[in-house]
Amino acid sequence: MESNEKVINQNVEVNPDYYVDPSTETTLTKKDLNKMVWRSLLLQASFNYERMQAAGWLYSLIPGLKKIHKNKQDLSESMKSHMEFFNTHPFLVTFIMGVVLAMEEKKQNRNTIRSLRVAMMGPLGGIGDALFWLTLLPICIGIGASLGSDGNPMGAVIFLVLFNIVHFALIFGLMNYGYNTGTNAIGKLKESTKKVSHAASIVGLTVVGALVASFVKLNTSIVIHAGAAKVALEKDLLDKIMPNILPLAYTLLMYYLLKKGLSPIILIIITVIIGIIGKIPFPFGTIF
Amino acid sequence: MLLAALLIAIWAGIAGLDMFNGLLHIHRPIVTGVIVGLILGDLKTGAMTGAALELVWAGMVPLAGAQPPNVVIGGIIGTAFVILTHQDPKVAIGIAVPFAVAVQACITLFFTVFSPVMHKADRFAEEANTKGIERINYLGLTILFIFYFIIAFLPIYFGADSAKAIVEVLPQWIIDGLGVAGGMMAGIGFAMLLKIMLKKNYVAFFIIGFILVTYGHLPILAVALIGLAFALYDYFKTSSDSDGVRRGAPKRGI
Numbered sequence: 441m442e443s444n445e446k447v448i449n450q451n452v453e454v455n456p457d458y459y460v461d462p463s464t465e466t467t468l469t470k471k472d473l474n475k476m477v478w479r480s481l482l483l484q485a486s487f488n489y490e491r492m493q494a495a496g497w498l499y500s501l502i503p504g505l506k507k508i509h510k511n512k513q514d515l516s517e518s519m520k521s522h523m524e525f526f527n528t529h530p531f532l533v534t535f536i537m538g539v540v541l542a543m544e545e546k547k548q549n550r551n552t553i554r555s556l557r558v559a560m561m562g563p564l565g566g567i568g569d570a571l572f573w574l575t576l577l578p579i580c581i582g583i584g585a586s587l588g589s590d591g592n593p594m595g596a597v598i599f600l601v602l603f604n605i606v607h608f609a610l611i612f613g614l615m616n617y618g619y620n621t622g623t624n625a626i627g628k629l630k631e632s633t634k635k636v637s638h639a640a641s642i643v644g645l646t647v648v649g650a651l652v653a654s655f656v657k658l659n660t661s662i663v664i665h666a667g668a669a670k671v672a673l674e675k676d677l678l679d680k681i682m683p684n685i686l687p688l689a690y691t692l693l694m695y696y697l698l699k700k701g702l703s704p705i706i707l708i709i710i711t712v713i714i715g716i717i718g719k720i721p722f723p724f725g726t727i728f
Numbered sequence: 729m730l731l732a733a734l735l736i737a738i739w740a741g742i743a744g745l746d747m748f749n750g751l752l753h754i755h756r757p758i759v760t761g762v763i764v765g766l767i768l769g770d771l772k773t774g775a776m777t778g779a780a781l782e783l784v785w786a787g788m789v790p791l792a793g794a795q796p797p798n799v800v801i802g803g804i805i806g807t808a809f810v811i812l813t814h815q816d817p818k819v820a821i822g823i824a825v826p827f828a829v830a831v832q833a834c835i836t837l838f839f840t841v842f843s844p845v846m847h848k849a850d851r852f853a854e855e856a857n858t859k860g861i862e863r864i865n866y867l868g869l870t871i872l873f874i875f876y877f878i879i880a881f882l883p884i885y886f887g888a889d890s891a892k893a894i895v896e897v898l899p900q901w902i903i904d905g906l907g908v909a910g911g912m913m914a915g916i917g918f919a920m921l922l923k924i925m926l927k928k929n930y931v932a933f934f935i936i937g938f939i940l941v942t943y944g945h946l947p948i949l950a951v952a953l954i955g956l957a958f959a960l961y962d963y964f965k966t967s968s969d970s971d972g973v974r975r976g977a978p979k980r981g982i
Binding site: 481482483484485486487488489490491492494495496498499502505506512513515516519520522523524525530531551554555558559562563565566567577578580581584585587588589590591592593595596599600603604607635636638639640641642643644645646647648649650651652653654655656657658682683684687688690691692694695697698699703704705707708711712714715716717718719720721726728 | 778
């Protein structure tokens with residue numbers, strides 16, 4: 441199978457410090473950065489449950505990556521790493537973009553870039569939900585809807601203006617802020633890149649552990665009848681052992697199968713089959 | 729009527745895209761109500777119905793990827809029916825919600841079946857084919873636009889009852905099953921990240937992150953800060969041991 445070969449190729453570990461063209465002369469201009477802010481509006485164009493915003497994230501970065509990595513192999517390595525799972529708040533994503541672009545520009549260790557990206561995406565996702573969906577949006581709705589309830593169409597206009605002033609000020613501001621932060625931080629980090637990469641990996645893996653617990657959803661609705669006693673498998677047994685045990689087991693199973701060399705496509709097919717079987721209305725109820 | 733239905737359907741397509749892309753929030757009922765009112769020639773009722781539906785959906789926001797009943801279709805179909813059937817704006821909610829729930833299920837389904845496309849994207853990334861990555865994103869937009877267009881067009885042109893019958897052809901357990909698969913699928917994404925990032929000396933931190941959310945119910949920011957605390961400790965500890973700079977050097981005494 442051709443797709444299997446590709447996956448195996450990705451297993452070959454490329455030295456994360458190696459760039460065919462290690463020159464760091466390219467500097468992104470304000471115009472480049474702003475162009476990528478506009479593209480970030482399509483962050484969720486190819487949203488899906490496996491990688492979430494990954495392809496949209498890569499789409500947003502493309503002009504910068506193309507300018508930075510003139511060598512095709514470097515560009516390929518960079519694009520591959522940015523196709524990995526990504527999910528954050530669409531209004532705060534430009535901050536991560538800015539930091540990542542500054543690091544790409546200085547041809548930093550790829551593992552450090554990856555770990556930082558992962559470490560930032562989770563917290564910013566949560567902060568964004570609280571700031572925008574639970575605060576800014578209700579405020580703007582409140583102002584707009586009070587006019588709209590009287591049949592005044594200006595309510596809609598005011599709602600849009602208020603909301604988008606904040607929206608656009610943020611996404612453009614954060615891109616530049618992130619880029620400058622990244623550039624300054626790289627200048628200050630005189631220590632070896634391996635130490636920074638190690639520290640970043642610690643934060644990254646902690647966040648991945650947290651994300652598995654909050655994003656992967658799986659629980660069973662099986663009820664075991666033993667005489668008069670009823671035992672709900674999830675509530676009475678699995679949750680007592682450890683909540684989130686099924687999401688963890690499933691993720692580790694997928695990890696194991698990937699290491700065994702199974703292609704992710706096969707894993708998706710397996711997942712869909714498990715999901716559908718789980719919802720078949722059997723006489724004893726459904727599995728999930 | 730055909731023209732009005734087509735215009736509303738086009739608006740639904742645009743608003744549907746805005747819900748995930750652009751996020752100007754022209755997809756909120758408060759705005760779509762006015763636009764639908766404009767198309768159907770009753771701006772005042774449109775604005776009022778939009779505002780009423782807006783308040784219904786005000787608390788339903790996409791938190792951590794969970795999808796509430798679809799606000800775009802709810803707002804557009806709800807407003808259109810209030811104006812077309814001269815009902816009270818409050819009735820709109822009853823008509824709008826079943827469609828909004830059905831559309832939410834379809835979107836879940838779409839997010840599930842779009843996952844395999846990511847492997848095509850991996851191929852394009854490997855080949856450094858930037859145009860390919862762009863095409864995949866435009867494909868996602870196109871499918872969403874057409875989907876919203878059809879879902880808004882059917883009930884407005886054929887009437888709510890016959891449209892509902894069309895929406896409900898798929899057996900519920902398949903839709904539910906795909907929903908379950910969708911919930912699990914992020915596990916594959918994380919597994920792929922773990923395959924690259926997870927080394928023996930980091931397993932502990934993965935466990936800590938998982939436990940803090942599972943038992944501690946901490947928000948991700950708190951977990952990231954705890955991770956940062958470990959990282960800082962480790963960073964400065966190894967810089968005081970001049971020979972401990974080797975990556976993953978085991979700490980003495982453990």
